[in-house]
Amino acid sequence: MKNETVRAVNRLTTRWAAQAPVRDSGTVLAASGVWPLLALLADGAGGPARAELAEALDTPAEAAAGAARELLAALADVRGLRAATGLWARAEVPLDEVWSAKLPPDARGTLSGVPDTDAQVLDAWAAERTGGLIERVPVSWPEDTRLVLASALALRVRWTEPFQEAPVAVAEGPWARRPLRRLSRTTRAPDEVRVAQGPAGAVTVLEVTGTEDVDVHLLLGEPGTPSGPVLETGLAAVTGAVPSLPVGELPDGTPGPGLTTRTVDSPFPVDLLQVRTVAFSLFAEHDLLDHAPLFGLDTARDENFEHFPGISSEPLAVGSARQSAMARFHATGFEAAAVTAVAARPGGGAPPRVRHRVRRAEVRFDRPFGFVAVHRDSRLVLAAGWVTDPDPAVEADRSAGARRPTPPSR
Helix, strand or coil: CCHHHHHHHHHHHHHHHHHCCCECCEEEECHHHHHHHHHHHHHHCCHHHHHHHHHHHCCCHHHHHHHHHHHHHHHHCCCCEEEEEEEEEECCCCECHHHHCCCCCCCEEEECCCHHHHHHHHHHHHHHHCCCCCCCCCCCCCCCCCEEEEEEEEEEEEECCCCEEEEEEECCCCCECCEEEEEEEEECCHHHEEEEEECCEEEEEEEECECCCEEEEEEEECCCCCHHHHHHHHHHHHCCCCCEEEHHHCCCEEEECCEEEEEEEECCCCCEEEEEEECEEEEEEEEHHHHCCCCCCCHHHCCCCCCCCCCECCCEEEEEEEEEEEEEECCCEEEEEEEEEEEEEECCCCCCCCCEEEEEEEEECCCCEEEEEEECCCCCEEEEEEECCCCEHHHHHHCCCCCCCCCCCC
């Protein structure tokens, strides 16, 4: 992946995470699923809409489609990740062949003009492309819908070192006395935990390594710190934009939120890290037009003008832009998926005697925290979110797997 594209997508993730409202059930978002669609729109846009999209993308409009195509091709090569893009248009809508040729192969379909029929076709596409993690394309279906551009991402990660799961009630804090699915493990890698400093204070960052190409990082801020600043600092630390210190360089005591460290004598020359966290399941649906300037869609939604002359000779305006996203974190791995859609409508052993000085570290995520899923090599953020409502232990006892998020009805 090109570094400049990765940085552009990550900047959009950071800006979105700072603005996205966090509901009582938490949230999850994937700018990596939005950015390619905005780039394809920018390539075919004109006038103020083109300039706004380019600004949101941090990429010149004339280079956007090429960057999107390269990004989508690179995502397809990430182990554990499936990525797809689709375009559906009414038969009577004349598409610009130069523009549509920049889409991935086999990405085109036809809309019938019957909302229920078209919804079924696109929902089947979403379910197939995400392996059933998301079953609907989040788009409204007015009868004058002329075109739908959609992306689907599905991520499945297995931990290199699984957690042990047990029902535990947290002793204090916002989750006090709630029986939760506690995940625990002890590893010989204390430096999986780092501490970064941000405008709102310290953030503890735990890296949970996957067997594929993706790792998940858990982010814990100081008590009471809002989600936005914690995610912003955590994202910067994970992507290398700000420095962070590993346990080996931190003093004994409590050098970061939820983190305790100490140096002790041991008969074995082994440093240890004890992790305590919780299983969680999230589903969120985002209306991108609620933050239209962030995504460069403010002008493009005005139906009185023609905004996409490079896509079609028929005047088009953005009528709907939404994302459905989910995430599950459990004892053996992590799943995340996002489907994003933009719809256009008409517009203008015995111990030895030798003693060793070793480090012992413990980190606990027992109050609301953030997370990011990151491609290990490029540092592209694939998904991010905030956990406020962990999985209850009672549901874990009823089923072998993680609680499945239930999306709202259409």
